[in-house]
Amino acid sequence: MVESHQTAVKTKCPACGGSVPAGKYRCLKCGIYFCSKCRIRLAKRDRQCQCVNQQCDDYGKLICYNCTVKVAEEKLIPVKIGDSLEIALLTPLYISPIVGLVAGKMSEFGIGVLATLASYPVLAVLIFTGCLMARKKSYTVVRNCCADCRQPVQQK
Ligand SMILES: [Zn+2]
Ligand SMILES: [Zn+2]
Ligand SMILES: [Zn+2]
Numbered sequence: 405m406v407e408s409h410q411t412a413v414k415t416k417c418p419a420c421g422g423s424v425p426a427g428k429y430r431c432l433k434c435g436i437y438f439c440s441k442c443r444i445r446l447a448k449r450d451r452q453c454q455c456v457n458q459q460c461d462d463y464g465k466l467i468c469y470n471c472t473v474k475v476a477e478e479k480l481i482p483v484k485i486g487d488s489l490e491i492a493l494l495t496p497l498y499i500s501p502i503v504g505l506v507a508g509k510m511s512e513f514g515i516g517v518l519a520t521l522a523s524y525p526v527l528a529v530l531i532f533t534g535c536l537m538a539r540k541k542s543y544t545v546v547r548n549c550c551a552d553c554r555q556p557v558q559q560k
Pocket of ligand 2: 441468469471
């Protein structure tokens with residue numbers, strides 16, 4: 405047994421030194437709570453965390469703040485399609501006649517009308533895509549997570 409010393413330390417209550425099975429977070433002898441990972445004693449005023457992932461081995465166990473890991477998560481800002489659609493449908497109403505006017509001046513009136521009509525859907529699609537792209541911004545949140553399953557812990 406190579407791990408015998410480590411196991412012995414890990415299965416002792418940090419307050420009374422009584423034997424506590426590994427992975428437990430409360431001493432039945434003296435009633436104190438401690439971190440199930442590093443066994444540091446946790447008082448009521450300390451930040452206490454708990455894994456809330458039922459699939460995790462550490463589910464429901466008490467861990468100290470220092471035994472959590474910080475996980476950064478990318479969050480996308482939700483895209484408001486309605487707003488983008490409005491902009492995409494209204495903006496070409498101002499731009500298409502200008503396109504038509506320029507086209508008409510360069511060739512003839514009929515071409516100008518055609519250019520106005522043809523440019524409208526093209527511009528609408530382009531602006532709509534542009535709006536969606538511009539709004540697809542993300543921000544990062546850093547959360548304290550369980551070291552085993554990397555899911556956010558509940559903090560008390
Ligand atoms: Zn104890
Ligand atoms: Zn700890
Ligand atoms: Zn977990």
